[in-house]
Amino acid sequence: MKLFELTKEDLAELYGPMPEYSSFESIIKMEYEKYLNTDGVQKLKLEKLTKGTKQMSIEEWIVAVTSWGISPDVISQVTNQNPPGNLYYEIALR
Numbered sequence: 078m079k080l081f082e083l084t085k086e087d088l089a090e091l092y093g094p095m096p097e098y099s100s101f102e103s104i105i106k107m108e109y110e111k112y113l114n115t116d117g118v119q120k121l122k123l124e125k126l127t128k129g130t131k132q133m134s135i136e137e138w139i140v141a142v143t144s145w146g147i148s149p150d151v152i153s154q155v156t157n158q159n160p161p162g163n164l165y166y167e168i169a170l171r
Contacts, residue, residue, distance in 0.1 A: 078102055119147045123155045135161050139168055 085095055122145055126137055133141075133152075138161055141147045149160040161167075 078105070081105065116151075119145065119151060120155050123147070123152060127156055133158055135164070135167055138164055139171070143168060143171075 081101070089095060123141065126141065127133055133156060138149070138152065141152050142149060142164070149164060152158070153160055
């Protein structure tokens, strides 16, 4: 939070003082917590998706990449599967 305060002071020299925003700190803390938990949440989603299956379908890859925002590299690391060769082509078609 100190960095935000220093930035605010620097910007005040250019744009004038900024009004206090009482929930700013709680918003930053909440977003930081989300950031810290992202990898765990993504891993859980992938484990649920692949539970009971040996190989992810192209449709499952597309959902994980486009809807959940998980990169193919991360999916590959978690599932020990190589991305389909036509993954980006299939995503571009949709």
